[in-house]
Amino acid sequence: MLNNKTILITGASGFVGSWLADEAIKAGYKIIGIDIHGPLRPQIWSGFATASCETVDLEDLLQGITLDAVCHLAGGASVASSVSNPYGDFSSLLPGTARLSLFLARHQPRARFLLFSSAAVYGNPQTLPIYETTPVNPISPYGIHKAVAEMLLSHYSRIYGLDITIFRIFSVYGPGLRKQLIWDVGQKALTAAANGQDHISLFGTGKESRDFIYIKDLCRAVLTVIASTSFVSGVEIYNLASGTERTITDVASCLIDKLGVKIKLEFNGEVPKGDPVNWRADITRLEQLGYTSDYSLELAMEEIATWMKEIT
Numbered sequence: 001m002l003n004n005k006t007i008l009i010t011g012a013s014g015f016v017g018s019w020l021a022d023e024a025i026k027a028g029y030k031i032i033g034i035d036i037h038g039p040l041r042p043q044i045w046s047g048f049a050t051a052s053c054e055t056v057d058l059e060d061l062l063q064g065i066t067l068d069a070v071c072h073l074a075g076g077a078s079v080a081s082s083v084s085n086p087y088g089d090f091s092s093l094l095p096g097t098a099r100l101s102l103f104l105a106r107h108q109p110r111a112r113f114l115l116f117s118s119a120a121v122y123g124n125p126q127t128l129p130i131y132e133t134t135p136v137n138p139i140s141p142y143g144i145h146k147a148v149a150e151m152l153l154s155h156y157s158r159i160y161g162l163d164i165t166i167f168r169i170f171s172v173y174g175p176g177l178r179k180q181l182i183w184d185v186g187q188k189a190l191t192a193a194a195n196g197q198d199h200i201s202l203f204g205t206g207k208e209s210r211d212f213i214y215i216k217d218l219c220r221a222v223l224t225v226i227a228s229t230s231f232v233s234g235v236e237i238y239n240l241a242s243g244t245e246r247t248i249t250d251v252a253s254c255l256i257d258k259l260g261v262k263i264k265l266e267f268n269g270e271v272p273k274g275d276p277v278n279w280r281a282d283i284t285r286l287e288q289l290g291y292t293s294d295y296s297l298e299l300a301m302e303e304i305a306t307w308m309k310e311i312t
């Protein structure tokens, strides 16, 4: 059922953007998108600009529509790419963030601006769990640029009165994500099994840990925050995570088990530059809005294994 509210999603054709669009439609929102790549399913969008946030004609796209929320996902989404091309990462995030937020301040001051930031802003914290109040101390260009975007929006909020929500997203995974650990493990394991090999090799020691959140849980968390009436004004920050720490060995083994292949894991001991060692988030703030996770790692991995086997 329509709720007469409209969300603008930037980075709309990416992994999270595509899922969020589907879940927002199911929750009754109208959606408008921006992405340098065209939409995967054009029919679900009430408006779409295939353009960058730096150049898009926002007045032409919005046609006088009042926005309730802007989910700003556009930008680089890879620590490794930010290490090899830091200025590329900077350019894909910061000019568009400034332009979009300044447009909102002037033309749509009641729209809430939700920045999809990252746990990378925390770097390697001294203690776990990581609270939203844990000091920001990024160790990669990607984390630095997200931290700068957060600071920029916080100051704009102060002088222009914008309402800002910052999501510090931990490790998101789900069907459709063709990058990062879970995709790599799945591809390597299925290829090794098809070639009669009995092991695969991964970066690190296997003891590094992350806080993984399944994409369907993440979208529900985002929509819970958007629908929440607890927000007054100014800037609020939420960790988006499961609140559970899992080692890389644990996660990779779980997927291999669900894929139904007999493959052993080997680790090369090298930790990629810019990668933190251990992460576990405190998600009390999110839970206080009534959010609870629907998916354990095991349940989510079953869906991922099914998807990976379908596309292989």
Ligand SMILES: NC(=O)c1ccc[n+]([C@@H]2O[C@H](COP(=O)([O-])OP(=O)(O)OC[C@H]3O[C@@H](n4cnc5c(N)ncnc54)[C@H](O)[C@@H]3O)[C@@H](O)[C@H]2O)c1
Pocket (backbone or CB within 6 Å): 010, 011, 012, 013, 014, 015, 016, 017, 034, 035, 036, 037, 051, 052, 053, 054, 072, 073, 074, 075, 076, 077, 078, 091, 092, 093, 096, 116, 117, 118, 119, 169, 170, 171, 172, 173
């Ligand atoms: N996937 C994760 O684990 C994760 C974790 C933390 C934070 N995030 C953040 O969530 C957001 C979405 O991540 P994702 O995994 O869907 O990434 P993605 O790369 O799949 O999607 C990003 C989309 O943004 C578009 N884009 C990039 N720069 C743009 C620009 N300047 N103007 C318009 N479009 C632009 C790209 O074309 C792409 O479709 C990113 O901001 C990312 O930093 C993701």
